[in-house]
Amino acid sequence: xxxxxxDAGGANFGSVCYALExxxxxxxxxxxxxxxxxxxxxxxxxxxxxxxxxxxxxxxxFIEVLxxxxxxxxxxxxxxxxxxxxxxxxxxxxxxxxxGRVRKLQGGPGLRVPHMGWNTLEMVAPSPLLEGIAAxxxxxxxxxxxxxxxxxxxxxxxHGERFAAVVARGRIxxxxxxxxxxxxxxxxxxxxxxxxxxx
Numbered sequence: 001x002x003x004x005x006x007d008a009g010g011a012n013f014g015s016v017c018y019a020l021e022x023x024x025x026x027x028x029x030x031x032x033x034x035x036x037x038x039x040x041x042x043x044x045x046x047x048x049x050x051x052x053x054x055x056x057x058x059x060x061x062f063i064e065v066l067x068x069x070x071x072x073x074x075x076x077x078x079x080x081x082x083x084x085x086x087x088x089x090x091x092x093x094x095x096x097x098x099x100g101r102v103r104k105l106q107g108g109p110g111l112r113v114p115h116m117g118w119n120t121l122e123m124v125a126p127s128p129l130l131e132g133i134a135a136x137x138x139x140x141x142x143x144x145x146x147x148x149x150x151x152x153x154x155x156x157x158x159h160g161e162r163f164a165a166v167v168a169r170g171r172i173x174x175x176x177x178x179x180x181x182x183x184x185x186x187x188x189x190x191x192x193x194x195x196x197x198x199x
Contacts, residue, residue, distance in 0.1 A: 046078030051090030080174030108160035
């Protein structure tokens, strides 16, 4: 299966492509909206900050096209945060595909921000995207901002506060952690996404 991997200026799209290839998929790096035509799956990876990522998506014509997509879309890390209405990071309007506002993590005693490293997933709602991933499984996170736990959250995580680790609504999904760096858990999430047939 071909998968469009949007280059939103993050440094992780190469490792995301490699992770997809290991699963037998054929990733295609897409740098403008025209490249999404005919693609059966779309990934929006991101590393860095929300404001420059949104500026790049706007410059390359993705802002108008992504809301009209009729195929599954998976946002990763900052790419997941861009799915929401707004981010405190740069106080920027995002894609608005999911309700909610991304906020800065507050951390806590002995907890550094950004949140970096392995942390435990808490299953919130059943989903084909989480099939084969056990409650309490660990994934690898690198982020200083996070989305709230809303009705669209299917897995959560806690780092000083509880936040959304995996979200899904209709054909839209997101993972705050890095599946390409999360060993078998990340591979399973990506494989589930490749097979996902949202209602």
